[in-house]
Amino acid sequence: MFYAAPQQGGGSFMPLLLIVLLFGVMYFMMIRPQQKRRREAQAMQSALGPGDEIVTIGGLHATVVAVDDEVVTVEIAPGVNARFARPAIARVARQESVDLAEEPVVAEPVAEEPVQSPVVETRKNKD
Numbered sequence: 113m114f115y116a117a118p119q120q121g122g123g124s125f126m127p128l129l130l131i132v133l134l135f136g137v138m139y140f141m142m143i144r145p146q147q148k149r150r151r152e153a154q155a156m157q158s159a160l161g162p163g164d165e166i167v168t169i170g171g172l173h174a175t176v177v178a179v180d181d182e183v184v185t186v187e188i189a190p191g192v193n194a195r196f197a198r199p200a201i202a203r204v205a206r207q208e209s210v211d212l213a214e215e216p217v218v219a220e221p222v223a224e225e226p227v228q229s230p231v232v233e234t235r236k237n238k239d
Contacts, residue, residue: 157198160184163208166201173205 160166164176166186174186174194183195 153199156204157201159207160198160201160204161208164204165206167203167205168196168200169202170200 160176160179162176162178165173166176166184167173172188174188176184177187177193178185182198184198184201185193185195187193
């Protein structure tokens, strides 16, 4: 007579372990980096101030003129202002320096001698 082999009870533990392992990998590879990028973007958007040069998510380069709670007013061209929502700002291209104690050193202009052109005019005059 043949007897059926006894079933082992540990067979249901492996699929559960695989699901937990898959969730852990998904968390560390996708969810956590996305949360980090969002925190960095919020910090950048909250640190905006007048004079900062920004780039919007649409690719528009502008200079920040004023900042409110939800709206940032930017100058696109001289005399042309536009309002954008804070989340529409993708990055800060150049941040205005807060330290005004140090004034930039301006070099004195040096008078240069006129440079003679190596090109000689060879047109013939009609006389």
